[in-house]
Each structure stands twice: as C-alpha cells, then as structure tokens.
Amino acid sequence: MRVPLLSQGLSVGRRASSAAADAAGRAALAGLDALLDWRYTDEAVQRVLSSPVADRAVGHALRGPLVDAIARDLTRYAVLERVADELVADEAELERVVGSVVDSPVVQRAATQVLGSRLLDTIVERLLESEELWLMVDEIAHSPAVTDAIGQQSVGFADQVAGQVRVRSQRADAGLERVARRLLRRPR
Amino acid sequence: MYAGLVTRALAFAVDAAIVDLTGIFVGVVVGLGLSVLKTPDSVDHLLLAIGGVLFVVWTVAYFVGFWSTTGQTPGNRLMHIRVRRASEDAALRPRWAFVRLIGTGLAALPLLLGFLPMLLTDRRRGLQDMLGRSVVVHVRAGGAR
Numbered sequence: 001m002r003v004p005l006l007s008q009g010l011s012v013g014r015r016a017s018s019a020a021a022d023a024a025g026r027a028a029l030a031g032l033d034a035l036l037d038w039r040y041t042d043e044a045v046q047r048v049l050s051s052p053v054a055d056r057a058v059g060h061a062l063r064g065p066l067v068d069a070i071a072r073d074l075t076r077y078a079v080l081e082r083v084a085d086e087l088v089a090d091e092a093e094l095e096r097v098v099g100s101v102v103d104s105p106v107v108q109r110a111a112t113q114v115l116g117s118r119l120l121d122t123i124v125e126r127l128l129e130s131e132e133l134w135l136m137v138d139e140i141a142h143s144p145a146v147t148d149a150i151g152q153q154s155v156g157f158a159d160q161v162a163g164q165v166r167v168r169s170q171r172a173d174a175g176l177e178r179v180a181r182r183l184l185r186r187p188r
Numbered sequence: 189m190y191a192g193l194v195t196r197a198l199a200f201a202v203d204a205a206i207v208d209l210t211g212i213f214v215g216v217v218v219g220l221g222l223s224v225l226k227t228p229d230s231v232d233h234l235l236l237a238i239g240g241v242l243f244v245v246w247t248v249a250y251f252v253g254f255w256s257t258t259g260q261t262p263g264n265r266l267m268h269i270r271v272r273r274a275s276e277d278a279a280l281r282p283r284w285a286f287v288r289l290i291g292t293g294l295a296a297l298p299l300l301l302g303f304l305p306m307l308l309t310d311r312r313r314g315l316q317d318m319l320g321r322s323v324v325v326h327v328r329a330g331g332a333r
Contacts, residue, residue: 162266162267165198165267166195169192169195169198172195173191173195173312176192176193176307180304180307180308181307181308
C-alpha cells in the first residue's frame, strides 16, 4: 500500500516541477521580449559593442579555437560553394555584387596603390627576365590561331585595297568615255 | 555590264607585270648559270634567240590559256572582269583567244588607236574584241553580272 502512494507522490512532484519550469521559461521569454522592445536596448548594445570589452571579446574569440571551428564548418557544410551557386544562379545579383565591389572606393584605392607600388614594377621586371615568358610568347605568336588571324587581316586589307581600285577604275571608265564622246561628238 | 578601258588597262598591266617578271626571273637564273661557262658568241646569240622565242611562247600560252579556260587572267581576276564570247556566255575557243592576242598587238600598233572603239561602242569592244569575237564583262566574286 505504501509503494503506490509513494509513486503517486513522485509523479505529482515531477508534474509540478515541469509546470514550474514551463512557467519560468515563458516568463523569461516574456522578459526577453520586453527587454528587446525596451527603448534603451539599442543604446545599451551600442555601448557594449563600442566598449573595450567587445574588443577584448573579439580578440579572445579570434585567438581561440572558434576561427578554426568556423573554418571547419564552412568546409564541412560547403558554405562557400552554396553561396557561389546562389550568386551564379542569380546573374543579376552576381553582376550587382561584382559591380559594387569593383566600384567601391576601397577597391579602387587598393588598385591604385598596387599599380603605383614598387611591387608591380618588380613583378613586371621578373616576368620580362623569365625565359619561360618569352617561350610562351613565341609559342603563342607561332600558334595557328594567331598566324591565321594575321593572314586573314592581310588578305582582308589587300581585298579592301583591290576593291577600292576596282570602284575607282569603273568611275574612270565612265568618265573617260564621257570625255571621248564629247570630244568626238558621239553622244550615247 | 561591260568593262571599260581603264579597268582593262589595269588588269593588263598586272598581267604584263606577271609575264615580264617571270621572264626576267628565268632569264636571270639562266644567265647566271651560263656566266660560269665559257661559251662562244655564236652560242650566246643562239641561246638569246631561243630565250626570245620561249618568252613569246610563254606570253601566248599565258593569255591564250587563261582566256580560253576560265576567261580570267590573274589581272582580270584581280579586277573582277572576264573575257567571254560576244555571242554567248562561254569562254573563247583557243584559236579565237589567239586571234584576240594578235588583235591586241594590232590595236596597239597605230598609237593605241585600236583601243579607241572601247570608249565609243555600247559593248565597249576594242579592235581585239572585234577580231576575237569577244567581250569583257564585270563579274562578282561568284559569277557574271
């Protein structure tokens, strides 16, 4: 008789504690909602973010294993590939993103700095000194595509000149005939 | 549409350049070859005569060959004109092509007066065309016009 009574008592106790936990959770959420809607919340967040505490927190986070974990997860869940797929699928969005990046003053300043830097001169000098570059240039210059293009351009130019000669000679034919007929008084 | 004097003169100039340059090139090569050999004057004269005959044969073969086959010498092709029979759209027979070549020489003899009818006749025919029963027409890149 005593065992069922004990069991019932325990069950009632568990239900009571569960109900109390639910009530506490709901109260906490209501409190959070109220906190988020509070007019000072934004200001408080801003102050926290601009405080040295935030700097130190970010520093700790970046020094710690968080970055490695993020990198692992980025790879594991193929985050970059998914983002790239989304961008490629939406061509207009891709163009907008690329355009905004290229047009941004930061990128333009960076490009100007790179172009004006000694680094670029050094790279160009090294490239010009490298034998592989000239081998590659030689290879490209002798490639069928390039020689065909040059040949076609030459033929095209010769055709253009010959075409002009033909047009002018026909005009000269007509002009000479008019003169001859006028001189000999032989109208057509 | 029939080709006029200027167009035909330009085409002929190109052909003359080809014929002459070829003749000069062959003559120079043969001359250089013979220069290392000591040949008597009589042999030189004979070779000169043979060279002259060969040049005439080459010239006749060039014009008669082209006029009686495609109707277009390289010069004609450059100027997009073609020699054809006056009566129909066909290439000249070799004998009429030969007559036309002789006619060209005859037309040039009296101070080029033989070419004057090209300026005055409706089909722009010179003496050589009348003798060779031919006309010269403009052609597109693909055919006659």
